[in-house]
Amino acid sequence: MEQVIIVGAGPTGLWAACELRRAGVPVLLLERRTERSPHSKALTVHPRTIEVLAMRGLEKVFLDEGIKIPTGHFGGLEHRLDFRPLDTSYPFTLFYPQARTEEILQEHAAELGVRIRRGHTVTGLRQDETSVSLEVTGPDGPYAERAEYVVGCDGAGSTVRQAAGIAFPGSDATLFGFLGDVRLDAPPPPGFSRHGAEGAVMIVPLPGGMQRFVGMDPARQDVAGTELTFEEFRGTVIRLTGEDFGMRDPVWLSRFGNATRQAVEYRRGRVLLAGDAAHMHFPTGGVGLNVGVQDAMNLGWKLAAEIQGRAPHGLLDTYHAERHPVGAALLESSLAQTAIISAFSPAGLGLRSLLSRLVAAHPELSLDLAGRLSALDVAYPSADPSAHPLTGARVPDLYLVGDPDVRVYDLLRAGRPLLLDLSGAARAGGGPAGGTSAAVGERARSLGVEFRSGVPAGTPRPGWPTAGAVLIRPDGHVWWAGEEPPDAAPGTAALEALSTLCAPPAPGAA
Structure with missing residues (x-):
């Protein structure tokens, strides 16, 4: 019997596996994909995640290869948030493709001795007081695995969550954005973005000469369940910006919605959830990967201590108690930013203009929002009124x-x-x-x-x-x-x- 099986080899699952192995716990990681995805849903590494990497000595490659951006955006407002006053050694967002993040974390996991099986899909589970049994389908057919604990890091459609019977309440998608990674013969200057009554578009340069378009078209919201074609994508960009920038050779076209849900339990018995399996939301501010890695950081040492008999009573339960409120705050922020991004009416544009000017005129507002976006404001305060005020606080790199x-x-x-x-x-x-x-x-x-x-x-x-x-x-x-x-x-x-x-x-x- 395995001690821990992690389902899902994205950044969250890989980091959870690394944390457990670092503590000496054997880990088996099951991933349905046969290869890592070449596409990068996430492009932003936030300051708290860089701190997490620094606590394990992995920050250097990210800092050497990434592009440091001293600002971030809230709801795509014109005036960006200034990260430079943040109390951290890393007062910036880091532009870093998810595909490269996964590559680095997989290499680190292998160095630590994590066993990864790709092409193995979990189809069901059941648990009792002593273990969790998994039904798995691999290249050679179905088989069974058994573990003391299972951690579901298998995304918003999590099989682990569903099979464990953990409710995932929230709302279905009512708004849709579009994404396209293409080559441009006539790229715009860096930092190009447009937001007006006709829609919103942002263009971001990617490694290898590619460019990413991200936007929302209020005239094309009847798209649920349909694929985004290059013809539609190109036509939308022309209509929203007046040109196509010489786009060609698309490598990834996608739609994404604002479905917003959160698991009611991050732990049920011997099954735990982290990352998108625990919370899904519109990808505002590029926080998804970051919160997932931070979930894993909170969970890893607690689960290792529980397995090794070093945990005081109730320690593992604090994973849900601490991270569920963080997920709820994330969803609230995402919903608020989605409302700002999708504000295309005259009233909505007026609201955007006012909020943008407030961010520019009030540094304390910019700093507060930057702290929330970067996760540097996350703390786990004690319920004991006599506790020292530092209790639960994030530790800066003193x-x-x-x-x-x-x-x-x-x-x-x-x-x-x-x-x-x-x-x-x-x-x-x-x-x-x-x-x-x-x-x-x-x-x-x-x-x-x-x-x-x-x-x-x-x-x-x-x-x-x-x-x-x-x-x-x-x-x-x-x-x-x-x-x-x-x-x-x-x-x-x-x-x-x-x-x-x-x-x-x-x-x-x-």
């Missing part, structure tokens, strides 16, 4: 001055929790010096927790100057923070915090 100096994200590369002593006491070699701190460090290491000390460099951030010790989860959020350093008498607060995050490993656990 640079710690200590012995040695180190970046916090570098300390998270192994995917283990991290306990920081921020009191300023020097610890030779980054370890505890003695007394109660030595006991804390020893206990932390016995639970698989990194332990370091140092003083955050740079401009003080809200909440951090009052923290003497901080326990950070593997996904880069604060589990616990206290005003006293770990070695403060009687020195029990940090030890108690460790016990709430990490149970002792079960005997014989992987």
